[in-house]
Amino acid sequence: MRHLIDCIVVGAGLAGATIAEQLADKYSKNVLVIESRFNVGGHCYDKLDKSGIRLHMYGPHLFHTDNSKVWNYLSHFTDWEMYEHRALVAIHGQKVPVPFNFVSLEALFPRALADRIESKLLDIFGFDRKINILELRNKHDEDLELLANFIYKNVFEQYSLKQWGFKPEQMDADVVGRIPVVLNHDSRYFQDRYQAVPREGYTQMITNMLSNKRIKVMLGTNFMDIAHLQEGKIYILGQEFRGSVYYTGKVDELAGFVFGNLPYRSLKLQFERINLEYFQEVAQVNYPNQYDFTRITEFKHIQPSESKDTIILKEYPLEHVHGENDPFYPVFNKESRERYEKYAELLHQYKQIILVGRLAEYKYYDMDDVVARALVAVEQAMQG
Ligand SMILES: Cc1cc2nc3c(=O)[nH]c(=O)nc-3n(C[C@H](O)[C@H](O)[C@H](O)COP(=O)(O)OP(=O)(O)OC[C@H]3O[C@@H](n4cnc5c(N)ncnc54)[C@H](O)[C@@H]3O)c2cc1C
Known part of the structure; x- marks a missing residue:
């Protein structure tokens, strides 16, 4: 395994895809990407529904950044459709x-x-x-x-x-x-210089990032089912692995939850097809004071479609329970931050493991920030 694979990347979200792409393209490494879901894209996963409306399967994802480096980097893998969120x-x-x-x-x-x-x-x-x-x-x-x-x-x-x-x-x-x-009359949700969505979707952009021949993607495989951490060493299917492991999954899971769960909020996502051309005025309407959901997103406003119907998404917040629903937003407080620090310290003895991304670093990262972080993480690891 050591000769065939130089590095392992756990997770095929935006962090994992950026890391794998850089390792393969810039440093000619053979990379194995291990992803527990049966699709790439992580939280940015999107797909076309039968009437051609692009749905963001984990909630609306609007790309916005002032970071030209990140914008130029991602532009190698996608064309963009300009979109200013309201x-x-x-x-x-x-x-x-x-x-x-x-x-x-x-x-x-x-x-x-x-x-x-x-x-x-x-x-x-x-x-x-x-x-x-x-x-x-x-x-x-x-x-x-x-x-x-x-x-x-x-x-x-x-x-x-x-x-x-x-x-x-x-x-x-x-x-x-x-x-x-x-303090102005500018009703755009973001004021960043670059605001857009990938023309063919995030999943296609991430698929393109992972298309280098040096990258192998293993879907439907939970790293925890094949890996074993012991006394500073990593074993994959019983054999010691000496290469770098870039881990973008939940850090508490990686450490066997020894200090307890890191708290997250989750969402129940309810997509509804409506027999109308448009349902609401803009892509997103928030409902703080009525209903049990927080907001309604209408995807046709983000990327127009010829469809006569429209599709909306209602988001119902709930507590995250490991194994039952997905972790969406870290719940930051003193206790959870201290718990995260304990996990980071514990994993520090595994010099090969590099924690990157929203789950591994227990951070709210926007997409541009996670790409910037992944670019730096690879550069630092390869230099150090
Ligand atoms: C509701 C919502 C809306 C958002 N909207 C925006 C937005 O509009 N604009 C914006 O810039 N950002 C937005 N974000 C943030 C964006 O989703 C993140 O920046 C991005 O997804 C982070 O990528 P990641 O690779 O760190 O994590 P993820 O996308 O979660 O990828 C991690 C991957 O690792 C896999 N994995 C985890 N554990 C294991 C394991 N043990 N073995 C194998 N695979 C594993 C997971 O299945 C997943 O595919 C939003 C986030 C949320 C929650």
Whole structure:
């Protein structure tokens, strides 16, 4: 095995595909990619339904980045269809842009009050700034507190309760910080320089990344079923493997859950075919205050299709249970971060193992960040 395979990559998601591609193409390594599912793509997995609508099977994936290196790298494997994401939130019978911005403010507040609040926001924070809800609350100004409380009550509190099972202030500050209030009229969800989706889909892009002849992909195989870790050594099917193992799966699973599970939120994903040309105004509408689902995505808005029907996706958050559902979002708090550190330290004795990706590093990575991280991980490993 040692002579045939130089490196093993566990997981054929975006992290694993980037690593395998770089090892094979740049460093001429023979790479075995081991993937437990029967398809490549990981969380970015998408496919066309029978009426030609491209569905993102683990929730909507919108590629956006300011990182030219990542954009240029991925552009070797796909053409792009430009797409700027827009999302609305349903409040008091109206649908207004989210993140909350001046358009949302003017739609929901009386004109004179909206004007006064906008002037104060611009004076204090400046045009185009993104501030978070907690910052706004800390200003001790009556109008800004009114706005803060309104957004908190109508957008964040119920959404967080549904999404995480916690109030926002019980989460790490960076989770709340990720939900900004934007001080302009730009209702695009992202402001990045590059915003697009792969023309033939993420699965095809990732398949192209894995097409190098030096890469072998083994689907339907859980690494844990064939690997055994003992005293700093890795055994595959009973034989010691001395090459590098780039691991992109769950780190607690790799270490046999010795310190307990790392908590995640999962989602029940319900796709529905609707006999209408379009169901809603934009690709995404959030429902913090009604229903058990958090949001509805309509895929035809992301990549247009000739289909007379449309397909929507409702996301119902729930707790992640290993073996029963998929881990979607890490639940960050002091305890879970400390538990992760214990796992990372334990696995440190296995010098061959390199942890990369959202599950192995217990991080929320956007797609561009995970590609950037994978590129650096390979470079560092090959130099070190
Ligand atoms: C609902 C949702 C929406 C998102 N939307 C966006 C978005 O709009 N824009 C954006 O930039 N990012 C988005 N992301 C983030 C994006 O999904 C991640 O950046 C990306 O999937 C990370 O890739 P990865 O390779 O680290 O992990 P994954 O894609 O999860 O890949 C890991 C792979 O490893 C396999 N695996 C795990 N354990 C084993 C094992 N023991 N043996 C074999 N195989 C194993 C898994 O089956 C999986 O295929 C979203 C994430 C979520 C949860």
